[in-house]
Amino acid sequence: MKKALAPLRVTGRMDRLRALLDSAADGAAVDGLLVTTPANIRWLTGFSGSAGLLLVTRDRAVLATDGRYRTQSAEQVAAAGVGSDLDIAIGGVPAQREALVGVATALGRLGLEADNVSWSAQRRWTETFDGVALVPTSGTVEGLRLVKDGAEVARMERAAAIADEALAAVLPLLSAAADGDLTEARFAAALDDAMRRGGAEESAFETIVASGQNSAKPHARPGDRRIRRGDPVVVDFGAVYDGYRSDMTRTFCVGTAPSGELADVFAVVGEAQRTGVDAVAPGVAAGSVDRACREVIAAAGWAERFEHGTGHGVGLDIHEGPSVGPGSAAILDVGTVVTVEPGVYLPGTGGVRVEDTLVVTEDGSRPLTQFPKEVAV
């Protein structure tokens, strides 16, 4: 296992959020934001506990959490370089609310993360912050998270390397599967296990292993189906390293090169994916990356068989901004990390998807996932 990376510093991020308060509520100003989305709290403070509330105003910041996280919260915000920038309130729910009310009561308008806060919670906060106008905000911190800094990219690169090495370690199982004694679920478990051995905190999402006819279902879950010679096998998986995720898909053909229509699907999806990757560059609209992939597949007559978007942002969440789908107007920036993952799914024949996670660079992009795109294994 490689050396751990130096702690990730989050210094300055809360000030960048403060600079957005003037327009956070659909263009209108708020005096503070109650951050309730765990990944946003982690990104702003370094605190990774599952239960936390962060109130950021123009001149203060309070992180409230419960007694389980007393030591962890203090250590993490110190390691992240923001220990002196925020107060930590530890206690049960009433004590946490009291600490937040003490700060919020001076505010005129307070933003709530409306995509994350439940309607019930919004009603409770309205009572708790009596006299403060609560207004919905959406995507404020997420917008800041779109562009990754070097330390974040380094973590995603490490996650991707762990995933690459894990796949290399277990691929012989697939090559040896011609006798039908390997199920999808077994191969998925072996891959998950190899990632953990290699230093992953966990799998980035539920690993997909879809073989034979199952490969034609974009969202198949690994099951008891036995993998056999000639099967296409879609393997879509990723690792988590220090909170950051990787995402990669390879489709293999077991024990032989694909033939007939399946060979055409492999060729077209491979070309579509390369075309999509080539389209990724700073200043480009994400929708044009999607279009580039889609045109290759449409030219082969399978436009209707590419039934999902081309990709998505990745970071602390496995799906985050920007969307790389039809019409997505998001402009790619240096440091944005996105997937490019076209697929074609033909019932009766099988499905093929190929995916890399890429970081946008000055001169195009650099793949974080680097496993070879060999097909026959």
Add this chain to the structure above:
Amino acid sequence: MKKALAPLRVTGRMDRLRALLDSAADGAAVDGLLVTTPANIRWLTGFSGSAGLLLVTRDRAVLATDGRYRTQSAEQVAAAGVGSDLDIAIGGVPAQREALVGVATALGRLGLEADNVSWSAQRRWTETFDGVALVPTSGTVEGLRLVKDGAEVARMERAAAIADEALAAVLPLLSAAADGDLTEARFAAALDDAMRRGGAEESAFETIVASGQNSAKPHARPGDRRIRRGDPVVVDFGAVYDGYRSDMTRTFCVGTAPSGELADVFAVVGEAQRTGVDAVAPGVAAGSVDRACREVIAAAGWAERFEHGTGHGVGLDIHEGPSVGPGSAAILDVGTVVTVEPGVYLPGTGGVRVEDTLVVTEDGSRPLTQFPKEVAV
């Protein structure tokens, strides 16, 4: 692997929900409920897809989902016995909304599951269902889910048996760990893998393996710590079978019987857990089960070191009603499934937690988790 169980039938559940509409909104009536919580949709219809919306009115029911689930939704509702009781609308978001609006437009008051619907979603639904009064509801379907039927209990029993067998299969790794070459993360991965081999769809939650000093942290995550002779090791895990979950904790002492204060902790927690299990019976308030456990631990002088509730309901969700905590007034019914999991956590010495998942029976309870409570392994 044992034989698959017959498909679970959900017939009659939507009518039981309809009978609650007269008082679903804090005692006031609604004319229908928009069910957005995936486990509630599954419980009512058998559909297990990740994206679905279910509108239940007094005389109609519509399930809306997207094209990925066209076949699955039709097959699952048919297998569950409600295929003729509901219409399925397949399509993109606009088509799904249109199908729901077509039914909702005749309603005066429509309930939304306020604990599940985000504030953003509530605002969108308010626009979509223009002219319909949206009112918050909470816990309506969850209340029906409290009492499990025989087919549900059979699934949880199967999940628990898979977990028991998996632990038996990997426990020799722990016994052999005295030389320090087994990390917590490796043991957790081996256990997860054994559950999948044994027929689990997945682990019921992130498996906890907490050894040595880590055992004193109730929410420790498995890490790189090497397990050694004499360590207490808390193992908290479960399996999923046909959507239903099990939950069990055993604490072991590696290679030797515990000694000194640690031996006392094992003895007290063991007695507290047996006392809690004995307190489970129909007609009993969940809070009194918590009190029974807590008194044993308090008598030993460790009241402050039992820093969480005694248990929780289990079913399609790993944490569901009823809460088994201090003051919980929920009355246990025949068919309710709860955990009893007291623990004592002493920094410097270590922690011990013992947990079973129990179904309430006419004459008390029956444990679904049955792994022996041996300590020295």
